[in-house]
Amino acid sequence: MGRFSTLLWDVDGTLLDFLYSQRIALRRCFAQFGRDVTDEMIRRYSQINDRYWKRLELGEITRQELFTGRFLTFFEEYDVRGIDAEAFSGAYQEALGQVYCYIDNSLEICRSLRAEVRQYVVTNGAVSTQTNKLKLSGLYDVMDGVFISDEIGASKPQRGFFDYCLERVEEKDRGKILIVGDSLTSDIKGGAQAGIATCWFRPLGTAGGAEYAPDYEIESLGQIFDILEI
Template sequence: MKKFDTILWDVDQTLLDFELSQAYALGKSFRQFGLEMEDSALSLYVDINNTYWKRHELGEVSKAELLTGRFRTLFSELAIKDIDIGNFASVYQEALGSVFYFRDDSYNLCRRLKGRVRQYAVTNGVTSTQQNKLHLSGLDKILDGIFISEEIGYPKPQKKYFEICFKKIPDFRKEKAIIVGDSLSSDMRGGNEAGIACCWYNPEGKENNLELKIDYEIKNLWEVEKII
């Protein structure tokens, strides 16, 4: 008898390589605005973006503040002026949703698991961006559902986010569900708060510095097949 019948997949940096998409989108946006982007600018943006997302997870900034604030901070740090932040943010977001890169051949893994377990995407990304990436990648046709925080009304890791997701899944049982994701602060903390099993996708061998309960730790997504 299988342990789990429902997998909650994180999207960015789990099923799809967000870092590659992020680099592409930022570079394209810089070029469109006639700006040169050095490697240091990408590294700086990544740090700023991660900080804003963590603050959003904690409820310290809204999604709207995040989407523009990260670029306002970036351009301030780079001493770049006279940029329409709102326009730049829109161009970036569109570019971000126009490309996708699978991690660990995730498409074929999800296709292989289809019918054996129910699979849902759980993501904090921007609705239009995530919907477009999942559609272009074909994952939307394999997954049983997609739960985007903007539509749910709460971000991961908030317990309310998961409670609403659970209500939308037919015959849902916590003891039969597992969340798979790369983020300790979002996915694993969320799983802990929601009371479901947690599988930490940790290919880089990072330390669990948040002391969260991790039921399984994997370096390749295909290890999930053995867990379920």
């Protein structure tokens, strides 16, 4: 038995390449709505989206405001007219759940960890989008449980989110639970507040981090085996 019995995995940017899904889903939706989108626009959308998620983490806006508001801001900036932001947001959420790309060999890693630890997904996002993506990718079936913010009514890093998950995982000793995620402001901050160990997934070249002090840092998912001492 290693140091930890339980892993809480972030999904987007950790097990699955979110930027890839975002790019493909945006292209599909713009095509569906009869418009063109450039790579530059996609990069800009990504910044706008990040800003909205930060505001949600700070409790400044609701999830519904995030889903539609990011497209209202984006369309306004590029003077895109005649597309209903709410309809576009719905199409986008659906498209997002249909494309995935593994980071490192995440599915194989989670599969081989099954015999060693319990694993749960902890993700901020829409229930149908995240569930579809997890099922399509095969990750759903290797998990012992899946926790999605929309279902819980609270998001990482809020205490409500972590309380909900920690009440439902088998392991009751928080010292034996490790969260692995790419976001300092949601995964690492939230995990630290909840009193569990934290591992920052920080692919080479990722900047920042002085504000938060994760217990571990990894640059590739395979390094998780060293931390688990297996």
